[in-house]
Amino acid sequence: MTEPVYRYLRGYALDPGFSARLDTAAINEVIYRIPFEPLKPGPVGEYVEVFDFDPASNCWYDPVSLADEAIASQNGLAPSEGNPQFHQQFVYAVVMKVIHHFERALGRKIVWQPRIDGTGAKREWRYVRRLRIHPHAIRDANAFFDRDRKALLFGYFRASPRSQGTNYPGGLVFSCLSPDIVAHEAAHALLDSLHPRYLEDTNPDVPAFHEGFADIVALLQRFSFRELVEHQLYSSGGRMDRYTVLGELATQFGEALEGNRGALRGMIGKKNEKDEWEPLKASPSDYASNAECHARGAVLVATIFDAFQRIYNFRTRDLVRIATNGTGVLPEGSISRDLVHRLAGEAAEIAEHLLHICIRALDYCPPNDITFGSYLRALITADVDIAPEDETGYRLALIEAFRARGIFPSRVNSLSVDSLCWNAPEFTSKERDTIDWLAKKMKSDIRSLVETRDREEIYKRSRAAQARFHTLLTGKSLKLGGQEREDFLNKLGMTSRPVSLLFGESSAAVRFLRNGRPDNGYVPPIEVHTIRPSFRAGREGRQVEQVMVTLTQSVTADIGQKGSPRNMVFRGGCSLILSFGSLNTVEHVIVKNITSYHRFQQQEKYRNGLGGGVSNAAAALYSGGGREWMVRFQHLHAEHHE
Numbered sequence: 298m299t300e301p302v303y304r305y306l307r308g309y310a311l312d313p314g315f316s317a318r319l320d321t322a323a324i325n326e327v328i329y330r331i332p333f334e335p336l337k338p339g340p341v342g343e344y345v346e347v348f349d350f351d352p353a354s355n356c357w358y359d360p361v362s363l364a365d366e367a368i369a370s371q372n373g374l375a376p377s378e379g380n381p382q383f384h385q386q387f388v389y390a391v392v393m394k395v396i397h398h399f400e401r402a403l404g405r406k407i408v409w410q411p412r413i414d415g416t417g418a419k420r421e422w423r424y425v426r427r428l429r430i431h432p433h434a435i436r437d438a439n440a441f442f443d444r445d446r447k448a449l450l451f452g453y454f455r456a457s458p459r460s461q462g463t464n465y466p467g468g469l470v471f472s473c474l475s476p477d478i479v480a481h482e483a484a485h486a487l488l489d490s491l492h493p494r495y496l497e498d499t500n501p502d503v504p505a506f507h508e509g510f511a512d513i514v515a516l517l518q519r520f521s522f523r524e525l526v527e528h529q530l531y532s533s534g535g536r537m538d539r540y541t542v543l544g545e546l547a548t549q550f551g552e553a554l555e556g557n558r559g560a561l562r563g564m565i566g567k568k569n570e571k572d573e574w575e576p577l578k579a580s581p582s583d584y585a586s587n588a589e590c591h592a593r594g595a596v597l598v599a600t601i602f603d604a605f606q607r608i609y610n611f612r613t614r615d616l617v618r619i620a621t622n623g624t625g626v627l628p629e630g631s632i633s634r635d636l637v638h639r640l641a642g643e644a645a646e647i648a649e650h651l652l653h654i655c656i657r658a659l660d661y662c663p664p665n666d667i668t669f670g671s672y673l674r675a676l677i678t679a680d681v682d683i684a685p686e687d688e689t690g691y692r693l694a695l696i697e698a699f700r701a702r703g704i705f706p707s708r709v710n711s712l713s714v715d716s717l718c719w720n721a722p723e724f725t726s727k728e729r730d731t732i733d734w735l736a737k738k739m740k741s742d743i744r745s746l747v748e749t750r751d752r753e754e755i756y757k758r759s760r761a762a763q764a765r766f767h768t769l770l771t772g773k774s775l776k777l778g779g780q781e782r783e784d785f786l787n788k789l790g791m792t793s794r795p796v797s798l799l800f801g802e803s804s805a806a807v808r809f810l811r812n813g814r815p816d817n818g819y820v821p822p823i824e825v826h827t828i829r830p831s832f833r834a835g836r837e838g839r840q841v842e843q844v845m846v847t848l849t850q851s852v853t854a855d856i857g858q859k860g861s862p863r864n865m866v867f868r869g870g871c872s873l874i875l876s877f878g879s880l881n882t883v884e885h886v887i888v889k890n891i892t893s894y895h896r897f898q899q900q901e902k903y904r905n906g907l908g909g910g911v912s913n914a915a916a917a918l919y920s921g922g923g924r925e926w927m928v929r930f931q932h933l934h935a936e937h938h939e
């Protein structure tokens with residue numbers, strides 16, 4: 298018997314509270330369609346395992362067995378707040394749906410970040426097959442991705458005793474039943490699997506990006522439920538900018554909290570004094586005036602949602618004109634069911650495309666120290682690679698939305714598609730020969746990586762390919778010596794020189810450290826982090842075949858005052874996008890230069906609390922476990938509701 302392609306599981310489209318509201322009850326139960334895989338009770342599958350121990354009540358809940366015929370034949374268990382087995386099924390469904398989006402957008406299998414055991418020379422990397430999901434991990438209004446445990450932890454708590462929103466006063470609220478919260482946490486884990494250094498807080502955009510990106514995934518995933526979108530468009534008369542519950546994330550979670558702060562992240566609009574919902578207007582000062590990481594993350598979400606609305610308006614103009622006898626102005630009140638049906642189809646399709654662009658752009662982001670401006674460049678470049686014509690207006694909509702909130706990339710002359718695209722530096726002919734030689738030497742490793750579908754095998758082969766690339770790039774066989782080698786590495790954001798020469802004359806002002814001791818004679822080692830082949834199908838039927846390589850180098854410096862030392866790791870390098878084919882070429886180099894003293898000083902200021910505006914308050918949030926300046930989601934998320 299052949300295996301089915303998909304598994305269908307019932308679940309909530311919005312938070313469970315919406316099932317108790319007359320206007321949304323009918324549409325809150327939807328079917329999650331996820332790729333079929335054999336499952337053990339838990340569920341335990343290829344990517345995740347649900348592990349349901351509740352420490353607060355010292356209790357194990359029986360694991361749900363989705364393979365049981367009685368359950369499978371009914372599209373899983375019926376949504377129920379009181380049934381822990383449904384909770385297990387639901388976290389599994391939502392997380393798998395997010396993973397599926399990532400794999401489709403990236404054109405490859407997801408492999409979690411390895412676990413690092415031991416320290417120093419005894420460090421060992423271990424393959425992590427499954428992310429662990431704890432639906433009832435803590436009795437607290439929090440949920441977070443725990444990077445060390447490779448786990449998603451969901452809390453539950455008793456709602457505030459006063460009646461608020463749709464929550465039964467004093468009832469239990471489960472964060473694992475909010476599709477937005479679950480998708481948000483899954484997105485953190487997936488982003489970390491692609492960019493582990495985005496947990497190093499080097500500028501105010503870095504933690505804001507993690508938060509904003511996770512919300513974007515949750516928000517756009519919501520729009521893939523066509524029935525829900527249809528219902529919402531019907532009640533808003535076809536207008537995307539009117540109040541819809543779609544625009545508010547995690548409503549129940551927020552409503553249940555003491556003091557009723559409304560939706561956790563109502564970034565698209567809010568209630569005015571008359572208790573009427575109003576969309577928030579974009580302002581060019583939005584980015585600059587919101588430095589705190591949740592607020593700044595919300596700016597990114599609002600920007601992407603704005604782009605979504607622009608694309609929607611652009612793409613549905615003709616439909617609206619046809620429906621209004623050419624006036625293009627929708628009448629107030631209800632509109633035709635047929636029109637709503639078509640509009641919802643467009644909206645769902647746009648949301649999915651946009652979500653995939655947002656995910657795909659991650660491959661075009663620098664390996665560390667991300668800024669929103671560089672994310673815009675990544676979005677545009679990724680999209681040009683896959684859809685050179687932009688017949689559907691996605692790129693212009695994104696550019697307009699970023700401009701409307703004052704998000705500009707540094708060192709870009711204009712916000713045209715051409716100038717926003719990342720390019721490759723001018724390589725000399727000798728450097729081009731070197732790249733060609735590197736690519737040829739790597740070909741068999743790449744082929745072997747492409748050929749396997751087994752995730753553990755992908756992990757192992759990727760590590761072998763990394764080691765080989767490292768040997769080639771740093772060894773004697775690289776036919777570039779002295780200044781030539783230095784020039785070549787500089788174009789990749791790195792150096793072959795000792796740290797005493799890193800920033801030219803300014804190096805003398807920096808107290809470089811190695812293993813905790815002053816040392817300005819070492820050459821920072823080059824690290825090859827990832828080698829990932831990727832095959833993506835583009836919007837215009839284009840097939841793109843590329844290999845992504847991440848290279849980094851880091852130095853440590855003491856940036857403290859006299860007598861109170863303070864270590865700071867400063868990192869540089871690049872994301873390299875190579876195209877393999879008859880011609881081996883470097884398509885894009887996305888650089889964070891390690892030789893940039895300006896960037897070093899920016900980071901130093903930020904760490905010492907002079908720049909960014911949040912540093913000192915944030916320092917307490919992120920530090921912990923002896924690793925300073927690592928973003929800790931446990932603290933980052935708890936701040937929303939305490």
Ligand SMILES: [Zn+2]
Pocket residue numbers: 481485507508511930934
């Ligand atoms: Zn988060």
